[in-house]
Amino acid sequence: MIPIAMPLLAEEEADAARAAVLSGWVSQGPQVAAFEREFAAFVGAPFACAVSNCTTALQLALAALDVGPGDEVITASHSFIATANSIRNQGAVPIFVDVDPETYNIDPRRLADAITPRTRAIIAVHQMGMPCDLAALTAVADRHGITLIEDAACAAGSEIQIKGNWERIGKPHGRIACFSFHPRKVITTGEGGMLTTADAELDRKFRLLRQHGMSVPDTVRHGSSQVIFEEYLVSGYNYRMTDMQAAIGRKQLERLPELVARRRAVAARYAELLGNLEGLRLPAEPKWARSNWQSYCVRLPNGLDQRSVMQNLLDQGIATRRGIMCSHREPPYAMAARLHDLRHSELSQDRSILLPIYAQMSEDDQARVADALMEELRPRVQSVIAV
Structure with a gap:
């Protein structure tokens, strides 16, 4: 049987996962932090935040922007249903526009007709790893004061030419980019996701929301010589990546x-x-x-x-x-x-x-x-x- 896809996992990934298991720290910890630093460096982003999958990444992106009931988010219907679900899960309304038949990506020429006073964001999908026309998309978003989010679930390692320079998808072109590490993707952690941004305040919100709105991360409390009482500042989620997944992800990123x-x-x-x-x-x-x-x-x-x-x-x-x-x-x-x-x-x-x-x-x-x-x-x- 010739499968539709096959992840490339080897002894290096198995050894990395084993080391994480034997370290005694198996939830979000030092491996996750290292994976975030290395992924950010790879794509050229100031910040990267690891989460449980790309669907949760997309929802965190919208939540950090305070997108909610009554708001509209423009996106492509021609995408895995997680894109639309992330919008609806925030109580917002997905507004579907058509794709360019040459690239299967959202058609920037169709955005203007979809923008209303309730439009809060555009989610552009780099479908099947093919980059969207980010130059055209950012021009529309900037002109209307709308946030551009990149659904880069499939696009780790893809590149786009911006002002004559080749840059990796994930370097902030829109305001946020969201990645998937599902086994059908080019690199995998089994399940897993990542958000990248150049906005330090957004990154802070991602980290707060992914861990129940907890004011102090586990790593800080466990490493402190003083007793720390955490607070729960907002209603958040459990969208954390495990250290076993991150250890595998670090080896996959090298590949x-x-x-x-x-x-x-x-x-x-x-x-x-x-x-x-x-x-x-x-x-x-x-x-x-x-x-x-x-x-x-x-x-x-x-x-x-x-x-x-x-x-x-x-x-x-x-x-x-x-x-x-x-x-x-x-x-x-x-x-x-x-x-x-x-x-x-x-x-x-x-x-x-x-x-x-x-x-x-x-x-x-x-x-x-x-x-x-x-x-x-x-x-x-x-x-x-x-x-």
């Missing part, structure tokens, strides 16, 4: 440049193998973006049944996934007011499939995927063309 380089090689090989298949649209990077290729998404020719293609590949031992979901089609959001045309989002879900991609994928396995896809599409494309 990240190599993992991205290998994924880029796999993506380039797919382009060679599939580039001449009539009607199949391959992903492409804008000239100002370098993807980490967290996913490899292809658009099927018109008239082909997505499910049938995927099933036939699965019958040959090749796992795929449908195009990224649209939250507005799911029951929790299906009854919400449909304010904007989302045709490109829906087409992307209905006509795209994600092919297997992971750093340790062999050229033989790639050839097997490409051959199976070509054999599946050729007779169908010919039939569609004949009709």
